[in-house]
Structure formats: C-alpha cells, structure tokens
Amino acid sequence: MTRYRPDAKDARSAADVSRWRMALGLLPARQRVALALLVATRIGMGFCDLLLAGAMYVVFLLLQGGTLAAHRWWTPKTVLSASCLTMVLVLARIVIDIGSTAWMVRFTQNLYGGFLLRLTEGYGQMRWSQFVQRNRSEMLKHSTSTALDAAFSYQMFIESIAGSTVVCLFAFALVYQSPKLAISLGLITLLLYALHRFAMRDRLAAAAAQRESSLRVLQRAVTETLAANKEVRTYRNQTFFHGRIHDEAARVASSNVRLAALPQVARVLAEQGVVMLFLGIVIAVELQHGPMRQLLSLLVFYFVLSRRILPMISTLALTFGQLEGAYENLQIIHQELHDCMVYRSVPAVLETPAPGFVLEIEDLSFSYEDGTRILRGLSLRVRAGEIVILRGVSGSGKSSLLNLVAGVSHPDAGVMRLDRGSVAYVPQEITLLDDSIRNNLLFGMAAASDAELFDCLAAVNLGEFVASLPGGLETRVGDNGVLFSGGQRQRLGLARAMVRRVSLLLLDEATSALDDENERHVLRNLASMQVAILMVTHRTDGHQFADRTQRLEDGVLLEPVAAFEEDALSRR
Template sequence: MSAHQGPAPAAAPTAQTKARLADLLPMVTRHRALLATAVLISLVASVATLVQPLVVGQVIQRVASGELLGPMVWALVGLIVASGLLTGIQHYLLRRLGANVVLGARRTLVHRMLRLPVKEYETRPVGDLVSRVGTDTSVLAVVISQGLVDLLGSALVFVGALVALVLIDPLLLLVSGVVIGGSVVAVTLLSGRLRTVTVEQQKHVGLLAASVNRALTAIRTIRAANATGRETDRIHEHAVGAWRANLDVARIAALVAPVSGIATQVALVTVLGLGGAQVAAGRLTLVDLVQFIMFLFLLVMPLGNVFTAIASVSQALGALGRIQEITSLPLEREERAVRADDLDGSGSTEISFEDVSFSYTGADVAGGAASTAQTLSHVTFDVPRGARVAVVGPSGAGKSTVLALLARFYDADAGTIRVDGRDIQTLDHETVRARLGYVEQDAPVLSGTVRDNLLISAPDATDAECTEVLAAVNLAGFLESRADGLDTVVGESGVLLSGGERQRLAIARALLHGPPVLLLDESTSHLDGLNERMMRDALDTAAEGRTLLVVAHRLSTVVDSDHIVVVDDGRVVGTGTHEELLRTTPLYAALAAEQLLTPETDPETHPEEVLVPTTGTTSTDRGAHS
C-alpha cells in the first residue's frame, strides 16, 4: 500500500495487561449449571470424607471392647467407595468446565481478533496472535481442573477438620498450626514470582510461534537466499528463550510442592511425638490420637489444594493478561447510521474523493519512536457510476492507499470519501464492503480448495456459477486439467498455483460476489501478454453494469479507461483520458514512453506492441507496494 509498508513485526508488543482474579471468575460462573453440579458433588464428597475419621474411631473402640464390626466396617467401606466415585465424577465435571471456559475464551478472542483495525495486524506477529488463541487459552483450563472450583468443598473439609481438632486437643493443633501457617506464607510469596515468570514464558512461546510462522510462510524465499541456517538459528534463539523461561517457572513451581509436603511431614512428626507422649501419660486416648492424625491430614489436604490453586491462578492470570491485551483493543469503528438498503444507487457519481489526506502512523523500527508517513494529500476525483476509472503513477505514489481507504481498512485524516453520495464514515464497514469486490495487489489465496476460495465471498453460489466465473477469467482449462475440479487443493497460500493463476482466481472470487463496484489493485501484474489480453476481455464483460476502479503500473491495461487519475507523491497531478494525459501531464507521458505507449504504438493500432512492456516498472521504486 503506497509507500507504507508498516513496522516490521519483529517482536510482540511489550505492554502487558495485568489481569485480576475478578476477571477470571466471570469466565467460570458463566457456566452456572455445570458449576453448581460440580460444587454440590464436591460438598457431598467433603461430608463423606469428614465422616470417615469418626467411623474409624468407632471401629477402634469396638475392636478394643470385643464388639462385632460388621455394620461399621461396611459403613467405612461404603464411605470410602462413595468418596472415590464422587471425586472421579467431580474431576470429570471440572475438566469439562475447564474445557468450556477455554472454548468461551477462544471464541471471544477469535471474534475480536478478526475484527481489529488493519493496523494491528501490521504491528503484531501472526504467530504470537496464534499462540494466544492456542497456548494461552489452554492455561485457563489448568486453574479449573487443579482445584479452583473445588475450593468450596475444600473449605468445608478444612473447617470441619479444624473444629474436630479443637475438640480433640487444642495444644496439638496449636503446635501443628504454626508449622502449617509458615508454609502458607511461603507459598503466597512464591505465587507472586510465579505469575511474573509465567507471563515471560508465554511471551517467549508467542515469539517462538511467530518466528516459526515467519519462516514457514516464506520457506521458498529462505531456501533461495541460502538463509535456512540463519533462520534456524533465529528460531533456536526464541526456543532457548522459551526453554529458559519454562525452567524459571519449573523452579518456582517445584518449590510449592516441597513446602507443602515438608510442612505436612513436620506437623505429622510433631503430632506423633507429642500425641504419643500424651497417650503414654494417659491424657489422650489412642482413639483420639488416631482421629486427630486423620483430621490433621484432612486439614492439610485442603491447604494443598489451596497451594495448587494459588500457583495455577498465578499462571492463569498471566495468560489471561495476554488474552485481555487483545480483547481490550478497540475494534473497527462501527457506525450504524446508514444500512445497505439505504443506498439506492440512483446518483450519477458512484465514488468521490473530496480533498482527502491520509498518513500511516506507526512505530519507527530502528528507534522505536512514533513516525508518520504522509501518503495522500488533498486528493480529489470522482468515479462516475458504471465507468472504468484507473489510478496510475510511480511506485509509492499512494495508489493502493486510495483503495484501502475506500474499503475502510483505514479512515482518512481529513476530507470526505463518498459512496453513492454518502460519507463512508457514516456507513458501517459491512455496508461499504458489501458493495465492493476487492482484488488485492498480491492476490492472496486461502489454503483449501478452489471452491473454498470462491465461496468465501459468495457462500450460496452453485458449482455451475463457480465454473462460469472461472471460465470468464481464463481458468476453464486449469479446471478441466484437474481430476478434482473445484475440489482441487491450492496449497498453503495458493503455493500450488502459478502467480497468474492465483491472480485470476482472486479476480474470479471478486466477480462471483457480483458487487456493483470492483476494485482492482495491479490485477494483471502476474499475467503474460496473451493472458493479460484475455483478462482485459473478461474485465470488459465484468464491467458491464458495474463501476471499476483500477490501480495499475502497466499502462497497457488501462489506456482504454473512461478516465485516468495520475498520482505522484500522494497528490493528483493529472486527470483525463489516455490521449489527453499524453498532452497535458508530463509524468504520464514519461511513464507511457518508458513502457512504449507513445502515440506511435497506440494500443488500438499496434496492440501487439503493448502487451509486454520491455522495461517493466518505473525506476521510482520507493516501496514494496504501490
């Protein structure tokens, strides 16, 4: 697009949104029925667990007194089996709840990610965005499955065990409580550091995904430039960064379990020592000691769940922060003032640019400072309804930006762009784009089949309509030569097609949509002379009843346009027909002479001399886009 190429997406943005637990809870409570069922089962399982020490005490007493054990043994077995089954069901429900949370997060993220302003895709690596949808959302399931929802049941067990311990022996509880309390403080301190390193880990994973995506999408270029080794080293650097960050997470997470385990063992040893002494002295019965130990384990077990939940929440909040960084971005501005059915198409002018100025603003790659590139300056011209209008000029003149503004990928800084007499900034984006068929400069082809590519803009089109439009762009022979026909696979980004085939398929896609306006950006740049002439015939047919706005380098494709707009350095320097511009606009005359389109080689009298310009593009190569 014009001189603008956008900042190089070398790294993910460094700004990190800090998520809170309050942001995570609504994602869980949204699934109320599943959540309520899991909580209820957790409570029932907790009650069954709390009853077990009491039944064990009764069993010990009956053994000591020589009474029959039958009912008590069966009751204990029943409680153990019921507790195990309920725990299994609960784990399934928590896994399902976690999967639902992840699905919801992915839907929200993808919904917003595909509706961001175009400038966001120019500054963010695609691989990093993909990582947020895949890796970061998966972390949210961990916090569910590892005990966040189970905290209510754990709280019931904790409180019940605590009451029982107070009733049995407050002194033993005080001693063991000091040890356990110290472990809680330690885990709390570790969780803050864990969250920090988790964010860093996810960032490095995103960068790794971005670097792999970069290499794979340009693998032919990399091979041809003998850069495979250098790209491998680049990816390895990001992989090592992710590995180091993963080790940091592992080191801190590895401390949480030992802290909990050591606290449990120290508390148990203390209870056995002091409790055994009290039993020997007759101040505590054996039944009470056994029950105290069992309740102590029930007290420590919920704490273990809390420790795990704290660590999981810390990791989840780090990932949620990266997700929120995207979901908090503003979407394309949507005004609903005018709907598509309000555009009646009755005016004589289809499109008009009125004193339009525009600048691309982004981060300066070298210095990181904000930079502004003036691209269009006070551009004014009209496109009559049903006419074919061409925009020509040197590379970097601002031609493609004209189409980008018309499609509302960006909004003009000043001036007004009208479609059917309406200011497009009073129209929502869908209304504007429903009227346009847009063929981009590099003619992108989606992975999948020929049919997939055609139906993306016209999902209800029949096979016959698809075949007809392919024939119109000279792809009938291509289709007939493939056994799979419309189901022919085109490969990643259309790699299995030639450049010309990709371009013609992109044009066919636009024609099948049947819009009243066609925007063609260098639509024949990959075609040879014969196919270019056939394409011109196809466009003549397609132009019937439509308005065409064509951006072109090769003047041979636009010399028969109804009107030609010449732009240079973001300004309109001439308008008129081919013959008029040869007389009135020096830049156009120079471009025509360079491409052998002088009056002596007029396309009407010497068409064979204008099919393949001998000098290619002009020498004013100021950007990758026109």
C-alpha cells in the same frame, strides 16, 4: 504492552485484589455463577470427606466395642448401620468428584472457546491502522496457547479457593479432636505460605514474565524462518535462523524449569511434613502410654483426613506457584481485549448512490494514526459498468482509497455512497485457505453450482487447468496456495471475486503476477461482464479496456484523462 510486575511488598495485597478483579472481569455473568457453583461443589466434596472420616471413626470404634461419648438421633448405633452410612458417603463422594471434574473440564473449554472467539473477533474488528502494526504470529499465539493457559488458570483458581476452604474445615475438625495437632498443621501451612510469598513469589513472577516474552520471540522466529524458507535455502544461511530459534528455545526452557521446579519445593515439604506429623501422633501416644483402642480409631480418622488433606496441601503449594504464570496469561488476555475495544473500528452508515452510479465520493479525507495526511478533498463518481484506472506514484494513496471503498479503513471526513454488500476486493497478495479450490472460491459463501464456479474459472483462464486435475474443484491448494504459481493464485482471487456477482470490483495490482496474454484475457472478460471496476495498476495493458484514467498526486485526485490519451502518454 503493559503487564503486571511485582511491586514493593507493601503493595502486594492491593495487587492481589486487582488480580482477582481483573480475572473476574474477564468472565460473563453466567460464567461467574458457574465459577461460584464449581467452588461450592468442590468444597462440598471436601465436606463429604470430613463426614467420611467421622463415619470411619465410628465404624472402628464400634468394632472394638466402644461407644460414642455423645449420642444423637442421627448417629449410628451398630456396626451395620455405621458401615451402610459410610458406603452412602463413599458413593456420594464418587458422584460429586466425577461430576464436578467433568463440569470443570467443560467450564475450562467453554472459557477457552470464549477467549478465542473474543480475541479473533476483536482483531478482525480492530482499526486497520492498528491491526497492521501488530505481529501476526503474536496474535496467533494470544488467540490459541495464551487463551488456553488463561482458561486453565480458572481451574487453578477454583482448586485453590476450594482447597483453602477445605483445609480450614479440616483444621476445625482437628481442633475438635486434638488442638495440638491442629496447631501443628496450622504452623506447617503458615510455613508453606511464607515460603511461597517471600521466597518464591518474585522469582516465579519474573520467570513467568520471561517465559511469555521468550515464547513471543520464539514463535515469531519460527514463523519467519518457515515463511522465508525459499530465501533461507537460496542464501544458505540456515545457521543464522536456527541459531535464533535455539537461543530463544533455551530461554523458554530456563524459565519453564524455574516455573516447574520452585513450586515442587513447597509440595515436597508439604507431603513430608504431614507424614511426619501423622507419625508424631503415634509416637506421642505411645510415649504417654495412652489408650490404644482410642488411638486406633483416631488413627483411622486421621488417616482418612490425611488421605485427602495431604495431597490437597501439596497441590495448594504447587498451585500457588503456578498461579504466577497464570496471572501473566490473564493480564495478556485482558490487555488484548482492552486494546480490541479501544481500537475497534465502527462501520460508517453509508447512503445509497444515485441511480446509474455504484460509487459516489465527495470531499473525502484520510490520515494515518500519526497524523500523516494521505487523501484530502477527494471526490469521485463511478457509473455502473464503468472501468476506471487509478494511477500514481507509490505512496500517493491509491491503495488507501481502495481500502476506504472496501470498508477496510474509515475516512476522517467526507461522504461516501455505495452498497458495500455488492463490492468485491482483490488485493495484490491473495490469501488462500489450506482447503479445496471450491472452498477457496466460495470463501464463506453458502453455495454455488459447479457450472457457476467453472464459468468464473474460465473467465480467468483457469477452467481447463482445474478440470484437468484429478480432484477437480476438490483439489487442495496447500498452505496459502503453495501448490499453485503466483499468477494462478492471483487468478483464483479474481475468480473468487467474480463468484459473488457484485456491481463494483476493486483491483489493487490484482494482475501484477500475470503474463501479458493472461492479463489481457482476464481484463477482456471482466470488461464484458458489465461490472464497474476501480483498478490500481502500474501496467499499461489495462488502458485499452478502461473508460478513463485518474491520477493521484499528493492525496489529490486530478482531472480524469481519457483512456486512449493515458495509453499514448504511457508509451512515450
């Protein structure tokens, strides 16, 4: 995966522009408008602080019996009017601060929800050949924690843009009051920027890249350790797996320390630098024996400004450092969404099969991404209610054919006629939700009556078992059905397919975990339902229920064999 890495110094400006374009490009038009309005609102809050500082200056000047050098119609003439104006500004500032903060939080959460949905939808629509090459734990991380960090980075963008603008606004105000102070403040700001750009930026970018890489490996190691828990306990090699987790956790901790500590250097310098500058004003006026009445009013003005500008400069110093990690997360989201678009699977427009048939395939070909030919010139017709068994050695293309019929993959060439809305697919490995039996059977369906669900459970010999459970259909199955045996999970998957009342049922070794008695019971009930079945199996018990058997060899479908002939051959 291509990610941003710092290049030569003369290319940094171009990289910065590219980053901003990439960040804005991830946002829909409406969210770009919201981003601009949030920046304007935060700048407005800073302008309100500036007005508040000026109003406090006027209040203290009037309290000491002084007067303004220039009178305007809108300037207060009395302490009472100046105090009322100051109170109005304080209330306005409170409203803007609370309102913009709440808006920013909603904006960030909406961005996170948008990234999460776009990624999960993109992964779900990705070409199957590309999807299976990706690590599931990494896709989970990108869709959750990386998406959340990327959404939060826009909050940092807003604060950095608004903060920089407000600092410039305050600097103009300081120039008006004291050019020397403004120059001093500008030098401190430039010093902090130079410290970030030339001393910390490369280190922060490297730490951010290492953290993302280590987090991916760490999440993968934890996922694999938990998934293989039974084997780990059996082989008693917990030390090996825990050692992997420990090593990657140490790398993550090291990069997190650098990402957290380096920006704090600029923050500390900013805070103490502004304090020293503030105290320098008092010392300078005292040494020059300046007017103390004017000094008090100026100190109030500077105090109100510094109350806002001091944390703002320190926050900016911290934010500029954290943005390096934020750019890394944005680049990952951008790359993942780009891959989802490039490798998006486009569903083919299917024709309706001829009357009496549920599936018609003519001259079908299919290859992997690397060009390996799996199926070539394949033709197949399945009548309504017909049971067809596919046989063949491993790798002959049986599962690939079922994937094509189910719409999981798409052919390179050929014609396929079927009603895909009336197809159910039961793979060998059943995925169960950590939810109730009812919701696992419905699997997204709107609703079905208890009687319908129990009929399907009875068809796979699970009706009495579920009815005997204290929770019945509301019993939870655990993480991927961990509370059920392998055979029970497969039968739940078969019942899930039956609930849909489809015309074509695809079974890919869907009875491999069943004992002989349960397999015969399930296949007998399926045969009585008069639903067409295209079944991949290496077991022989299914032949007595099949109308015909077809063999796949080297991607070619051979002439059909009657079920009783195939059964006789398999028993020799």
